[in-house]
Amino acid sequence: xxxxxxxxxxxxxxxxxxxxxxxxxxxxxxxxxxxxxxxxxxxxxxxxxxxxxxxxxxxxxxxxxxxxxxxxxxxxxxxxxxxxxxxxxxxxxxxxxxxxxxxxxxxxxxxxxxxxxxxxxxxxxxxxxxxxxxxxxxxxxxxxxxxxxxxxxxxxxxxxxxxxxxxxxxxxxxx
Numbered sequence: 001x002x003x004x005x006x007x008x009x010x011x012x013x014x015x016x017x018x019x020x021x022x023x024x025x026x027x028x029x030x031x032x033x034x035x036x037x038x039x040x041x042x043x044x045x046x047x048x049x050x051x052x053x054x055x056x057x058x059x060x061x062x063x064x065x066x067x068x069x070x071x072x073x074x075x076x077x078x079x080x081x082x083x084x085x086x087x088x089x090x091x092x093x094x095x096x097x098x099x100x101x102x103x104x105x106x107x108x109x110x111x112x113x114x115x116x117x118x119x120x121x122x123x124x125x126x127x128x129x130x131x132x133x134x135x136x137x138x139x140x141x142x143x144x145x146x147x148x149x150x151x152x153x154x155x156x157x158x159x160x161x162x163x164x165x166x167x168x169x170x171x172x173x174x175x
Contacts, residue, residue, distance in 0.1 A: 095140055114155070155171050
């Protein structure tokens with residue numbers, strides 16, 4: 001079963017038009033998108049990308065899609081855990097998330113607050129700590145993507161690969 005990859009690039013903006021955006025013209029068109037040059041190209045033929053342009057507000061985006069063939073091969077051999085849990089970033093504590101990968105793979109850890117809002121996202125290359133075959137341990141210091149400390153509360157994290165969610169866990173922050 002294949003999955004669909006989507007690449008979105010801003011390529012220009014629509015000129016002002018009193019008749020509405022649907023009839024606007026692309027002005028100052030940027031360089032067109034090109035398919036990603038990282039791990040995706042090993043599974044997607046350069047000719048398999050389809051490109052379309054979509055106006056959104058005053059900008060025009062180039063949307064490229066491709067279907068990745070093959071099945072998910074990387075998996076977790078256990079449920080991710082983190083310790084200490086709860087932890088207190090204001091006291092200088094961090095928590096360590098531990099999970100075991102069946103093989104080396106690019107991995108992203110996505111952390112959300114209990115309301116489902118994204119708080120932090122960390123990417124780990126295949127073969128590096130966080131994306132290595134076997135046991136991986138990565139730490140989180142309780143900061144968001146902008147470097148600020150997050151509030152007390154419950155948080156959910158997901159260990160994801162390019163094929164989807166591999167596992168998840170919960171943690172609490174008590175400052």
